[in-house]
Amino acid sequence: MSDTDVLIKRSGLRNTKQRKAILDIIRISELPVTAEDVYLELKKQHIPVNLSTVYRTMETMSECMLIKKLRFLGEEKTFFEYFKAMHRHYLVCLRCKKILPISGCPLKSYEKTLEEKTDYSISGHRLDIYGYCPQCKETDNI
Amino acid sequence: MSDTDVLIKRSGLRNTKQRKAILDIIRISELPVTAEDVYLELKKQHIPVNLSTVYRTMETMSECMLIKKLRFLGEEKTFFEYFKAMHRHYLVCLRCKKILPISGCPLKSYEKTLEEKTDYSISGHRLDIYGYCPQCKETDNI
DNA sequence: CTACATGCAAACCGTTTGCACCCTA
DNA sequence: TAGGGTGCAAACGGTTTGCATGTAG
Numbered sequence: 001m002s003d004t005d006v007l008i009k010r011s012g013l014r015n016t017k018q019r020k021a022i023l024d025i026i027r028i029s030e031l032p033v034t035a036e037d038v039y040l041e042l043k044k045q046h047i048p049v050n051l052s053t054v055y056r057t058m059e060t061m062s063e064c065m066l067i068k069k070l071r072f073l074g075e076e077k078t079f080f081e082y083f084k085a086m087h088r089h090y091l092v093c094l095r096c097k098k099i100l101p102i103s104g105c106p107l108k109s110y111e112k113t114l115e116e117k118t119d120y121s122i123s124g125h126r127l128d129i130y131g132y133c134p135q136c137k138e139t140d141n142i
Numbered sequence: 143m144s145d146t147d148v149l150i151k152r153s154g155l156r157n158t159k160q161r162k163a164i165l166d167i168i169r170i171s172e173l174p175v176t177a178e179d180v181y182l183e184l185k186k187q188h189i190p191v192n193l194s195t196v197y198r199t200m201e202t203m204s205e206c207m208l209i210k211k212l213r214f215l216g217e218e219k220t221f222f223e224y225f226k227a228m229h230r231h232y233l234v235c236l237r238c239k240k241i242l243p244i245s246g247c248p249l250k251s252y253e254k255t256l257e258e259k260t261d262y263s264i265s266g267h268r269l270d271i272y273g274y275c276p277q278c279k280e281t282d283n284i
Numbered sequence: 285c286t287a288c289a290t291g292c293a294a295a296c297c298g299t300t301t302g303c304a305c306c307c308t309a
Numbered sequence: 310t311a312g313g314g315t316g317c318a319a320a321c322g323g324t325t326t327g328c329a330t331g332t333a334g
Contacts, residue, residue, distance in 0.1 A: 014308055014313060035299080050316045055299060057314090071213060073268055076298065076324090091262055100260065106252040107269075114271065118242065120233055122273035126215055127249075129256065131264035156288060156333055177324080192291045197324060199289090218299095218323065289332075296325070306315070 003027075011064040021047045022057050023066065031099050032070050032079035032090075072099075072128055091129045095136035102129065145169075153206040163189045164199050165208065173241050174212050174221035174232075214241075214270055233271045237278035244271065 004023050008015045025041050026033060033041075039054045058080050061067045070079040072092055081088075091100040107125055115122045131137075146165050150157045167183050168175060175183075177196045184191045200222050203209045212221040214234055223230075233242040249267055257264045273279075 016308075016314065018315075048316095052300075052317080053315055056301095059300090060314095069215075071215065073211075073213065078298085091256070091260060091264075093262070094265065100262075102256065102260075106249060110248040111271070114233070114244065115273075118233060118244075119276045120235070120242075120273045121279040122233075122271060123236065124273075125269060125271040127267060127269045129253070129264060129267040131257075131262045131266075134261045137263040158289065158333075160290075190291095194292080194325075195290055198326095201325090220323085285334100287332105287334095290330080292327105292329095294326085297323095298321105300321070301319085303318100304316095306313105307310105308313080309311100 007066060011061075011066055013060065013064065017047065018042075018049045018053055019057055019061075021045065021049070022054060023061065026058075026061075026067055026080055027082045029081075031101070032081040034077045034079055036077070038080075073130065087124075089127045089129065091131060093133040093136055094130050095132055098133055100133070149208060153203075153208055155202065155206065159189065160184075160191045160195055161199055161203075163187065163191070164196060165203065168200075168203075168209050168222055169224045171223075173243070174223040176219045176221055178219070180222075215272060229266070231269045231271065233273060235275040235278055236272050237274055240275055242275070 002020075004020050004027065005015055008019055008023060013019060021042055022038055025038050029037075035051065035054045035058055038058070039049065039051050042049045042054070058067065062069050062080065065083050067080045068083045070081060070090075072079065072090070074094075075097075087105060089102045089105060091102055092098070093100075105127075107127065111122045111125065114120070144162075146162050146169065147157055150161055150165060155161060163184055164180055167180050171179075177193065177200055180200070181191065181193050181196045184196070200209065204211050204222065207225055209222045210225045212223060212232075214221065214232075216236075217239070229247060231244045231247060233244055234240070235242075247269075249269065253264045253267065256262070
C-alpha cells in the first residue's frame with residue numbers, strides 16, 4: 001500500500017484507480033496543475049478517466065484538505081497543488097507564465113497585527129508576486 | 143467637463159454616455175465592483191446599456207489603466223476598482239463575503255529583496271487576506 | 285464621413301450536474 | 310450488497326465575439 005493509498009483512506013475516501021492516479025500526479029508535480037493538466041497526464045498514462053471525474057475528485061480532495069486550490073491573475077483556470085503544511089507563494093512571469101515557488105512567507109507577524117487592528121479572525125492570505133523572469137525581462141516587455 | 147470626461151479623453155477613448163456612466167460608477171464606489179454590479183446600477187439610473195458593452199468597456203479601461211482587475215478566492219466573478227496610484231489590499235470575510243480595505247502594504251521592502259534573490263524584475267503583487275469579520279466570527283464558522 | 289462604440293444574439297470555455305451504471309469496502 | 314464513485318451528455322454562468330447599426334470627433 002503506497003503513501004497515496006494511505007492518504008486517500010485516511011481521508012475517508014474510497015480508494016479507486018482514478019483517485020490514486022490523480023493524487024499521485026498532483027503529489028509528484030512540483031508546480032500547481034490544472035484539472036486539464038491532470039486529465040491529459042492520465043490519458044498519457046493510458047488510465048481511462050473522464051474530465052468530470054477529475055474535477056469532482058479534485059474538488060473532493062480539496063475539501064478533504066489533501067490538495068489546495070489556487071488562482072493566478074490573468075489565468076482563467078483553477079490550479080491545484082498538493083497540500084503541504086508549510087504554505088508557499090509563487091512568483092509568476094507575466095510574459096511566459098512560468099511559475100516559480102518562493103521560499104518563506106513575509107506575512108507571519110503582519111497577520112497578528114492586522115487581527116488586533118480589525119477585530120477580524122484571520123484565517124490566511126493569498127499572495128502571488130508578478131513580474132518578468134530573467135529571460136523575459138531582456139526581451140521587450142509587452 | 144467633469145473629471146471623468148477628462149480621464150476618458152486623456153486615455154484616447156471616445157467619450158460616450160455609457161463610458162462616462164460606467165467610469166463614474168466605478169470611481170464613486172469605495173469597494174470593488176463586478177460587471178454585473180455596474181450593469182444593474184446603470185439600469186437603476188435608467189441609462190440604456192448592454193451587458194456586453196459593460197464588459198467591453200471595463201476591459202478597455204483596464205487596458206488603459208483607468209481601472210484595475212481583481213479576483214477573490216471563491217468568487218467566480220471578476221471585480222474592478224478605480225485605478226489609484228496607491229495600491230490597496232483587502233480583508234475578505236469567508237462567511238458573509240464582506241470586503242474591507244486595509245491601509246498600508248506590508249510588502250514594499252520584501253519585493254526588493256526578492257528581486258535581488260531571484261533576478262526577476264518584479265512588477266507587483268496580489269495580496270488578499272481572508273478571515274471572519276467580527277459579526278461572523280461569533281456565529282459558528284463554517 | 286469614418287473609425288470607433290454599441291446592441292443583440294450566439295458562441296465560448298471552464299466547470300458542474302443529473303442520471304444510469306459500476307465497483308469498493 | 311449498499312452506498313459511494315464514474316462516465317456521459319447536457320446544462321450552467323461568466324465572459325467574449327461577429328456583425329449590423331449608431332454616433333463622436
